Amino acid sequence: MEVVFKIHRFDPSKDVSPYYKQYKITIDKGTTVLEALLYIKERLDNSLAIRYSCRMGICGSCGMRINGIPMLACKTQVSMLKSNIILIEPLSNNPIIKDLVTNFSNLFAKHKMIKPYIIRKDSELDNPTREYLQKPNEFFNILQFALCIKCGLCWSACPISSDNRYLGPFVLAQAYRYISDSRDDGYNERFDIIDSPHGCWRCHFAGSCSQVCPRGVDPALAIQLLKKSITTTKLGLKKIKTAAPVAPPLTEVTRKLDVPQPPPRTVFKNQRDSTNER
Amino acid sequence: MSITETKKHAVASYPKRYNLERYMFFIQRATGIFLVSYFYIHIFIYNQRIDAALWASIKTAFGNPTMYPMSFIFVTAIMIHGANGLRLIxxxxxxxxxxxxxxxxxxxxxxxxxAERVILFILISVAIILIIVALGEFLFFIR
Known part of the structure; x- marks a missing residue:
C-alpha cells in the first residue's frame, strides 16, 4: 500500500516559517506511523527530527498530531487511519524545537507546582520504618490516574490549553491522583494552586483529553472530581481525611497447622554457605 | 518513492474524530459570546433616557417582522446555552x-x-422542543 506522509518541517535556526514536505512510501499491513517515520528518516531524509524511545506506548515520547488528532506514533498503525494521505504535525500548544519535537519544559514546571509526591505531616517519610496501610478500594481509586505517562497528548487536544497559564489536563489529573491518595496529607498545600482561575476552573469539559489519552487515564474525570472536591470543601460538606497510618509492627507469626513446611533450600548465598550446608 | 515540498498543506481526507462534547464546547462559547453581547446592547439601550419619541422608535424597530429572526436566534441561543450549561453544572x-x-x-x-451522553441528549432534546415551540410562536406572529 502506497501512502503519502505529509510532514510538518520547521527548523527555527534556518526556516522563517513551517512548511510541509511529502514522502511517498510503501507500507505493510501492520506498519506503525513511527516505523514509517523512521523509514523516512533512515532512507529518504535524515534531517527529519523525531523524538521516540520505547516504541511500545510506555514512554510517551512519540506524541504527535496524526491527521489532526494527537496520538502516539508507536501505537498508531497506518492502515487504521484509512487514508492514503497522512498528515503528521507536532503537538499543538507547545513551542517547537524542530520538526515534530516540541518543548515540554513548561508542562513539567507546572507538574512540579502541584507537588506530585506524597506529603505527610508526620516524619515517617524522612525516617521510614514500615509501609503505609492502604485498602484495595483506596488503591483502585488512584490507580487509573497513576498510569499517566506524561505524553502531553491531552494538553495538545485540549481547546483551553492555548492559555499557557492553564495547568492542563495531565497536571490536574496528577493533582487529583495525590489528593485522593489515602496516604497523602497535602490537600491544603495543593488547594490554592488547583482552586485558581488557571487551575481546574479553567477546564470547560470539552472531554478531548480523555478521548485521546493512550493509557485510559481520563483526565476530564479527574478534573471534574477536583471541582466537586473543591465545591464540597467550600460548602463545608467534605469529610476531613486522615492520612493512612503506618502498618503496625509484625507480632509473633505462627504457621497454620495445615500449611506444610517449605522444601529445603536449593540456592545458597555463596559457595561457603552451600559447603557448610552440605 | 518521491519527495515534494509545499508551503501549504492541502486538506487531507482524514476523519475529524473529536468527541461531541468538544463541539458542544465551541457552541457554548459562540452562544455565550452572542448572549453577552446582546446583554450589553440591551443594557445600553435601556440605560438611555427614554422619552416618548424614542420609545415609539424602539417599538417600531422591534415590531418590524424583520426583527423576528433576531429574536428567534436569541431564544435558540438561550435554549442551547442553558441546556448545555445545565449539563456542565x-x-x-x-x-x-x-x-x-x-x-x-x-x-x-x-x-x-x-450516562453523560444520555443526559446531554435529553437536555438538548428538551431545548430543541422548546425551540420548535418558539418557532411556532414566531411564525404565528409573522402571519
Missing amino acids: LTQLGFFIGKPKLPVYPYPPSSIGK
Missing part, C-alpha cells in the same frame, strides 16, 4: 461522569461515557 458536580476504575483496553473514558 451537573457533570462538574460529579454527576453522570462515573468513578475512577481500572482502565481496560480500548480505554473508553467514563467521563464522556453513556
Whole structure:
C-alpha cells in the first residue's frame, strides 16, 4: 500500500516559517506511523527530527498530531487511519524545537507546582520504618490516574490549553491522583494552586483529553472530581481525611497447622554457605 | 518513492474524530459570546433616557417582522446555552461522569461515557422542543 506522509518541517535556526514536505512510501499491513517515520528518516531524509524511545506506548515520547488528532506514533498503525494521505504535525500548544519535537519544559514546571509526591505531616517519610496501610478500594481509586505517562497528548487536544497559564489536563489529573491518595496529607498545600482561575476552573469539559489519552487515564474525570472536591470543601460538606497510618509492627507469626513446611533450600548465598550446608 | 515540498498543506481526507462534547464546547462559547453581547446592547439601550419619541422608535424597530429572526436566534441561543450549561453544572458536580476504575483496553473514558451522553441528549432534546415551540410562536406572529 502506497501512502503519502505529509510532514510538518520547521527548523527555527534556518526556516522563517513551517512548511510541509511529502514522502511517498510503501507500507505493510501492520506498519506503525513511527516505523514509517523512521523509514523516512533512515532512507529518504535524515534531517527529519523525531523524538521516540520505547516504541511500545510506555514512554510517551512519540506524541504527535496524526491527521489532526494527537496520538502516539508507536501505537498508531497506518492502515487504521484509512487514508492514503497522512498528515503528521507536532503537538499543538507547545513551542517547537524542530520538526515534530516540541518543548515540554513548561508542562513539567507546572507538574512540579502541584507537588506530585506524597506529603505527610508526620516524619515517617524522612525516617521510614514500615509501609503505609492502604485498602484495595483506596488503591483502585488512584490507580487509573497513576498510569499517566506524561505524553502531553491531552494538553495538545485540549481547546483551553492555548492559555499557557492553564495547568492542563495531565497536571490536574496528577493533582487529583495525590489528593485522593489515602496516604497523602497535602490537600491544603495543593488547594490554592488547583482552586485558581488557571487551575481546574479553567477546564470547560470539552472531554478531548480523555478521548485521546493512550493509557485510559481520563483526565476530564479527574478534573471534574477536583471541582466537586473543591465545591464540597467550600460548602463545608467534605469529610476531613486522615492520612493512612503506618502498618503496625509484625507480632509473633505462627504457621497454620495445615500449611506444610517449605522444601529445603536449593540456592545458597555463596559457595561457603552451600559447603557448610552440605 | 518521491519527495515534494509545499508551503501549504492541502486538506487531507482524514476523519475529524473529536468527541461531541468538544463541539458542544465551541457552541457554548459562540452562544455565550452572542448572549453577552446582546446583554450589553440591551443594557445600553435601556440605560438611555427614554422619552416618548424614542420609545415609539424602539417599538417600531422591534415590531418590524424583520426583527423576528433576531429574536428567534436569541431564544435558540438561550435554549442551547442553558441546556448545555445545565449539563456542565451537573457533570462538574460529579454527576453522570462515573468513578475512577481500572482502565481496560480500548480505554473508553467514563467521563464522556453513556450516562453523560444520555443526559446531554435529553437536555438538548428538551431545548430543541422548546425551540420548535418558539418557532411556532414566531411564525404565528409573522402571519
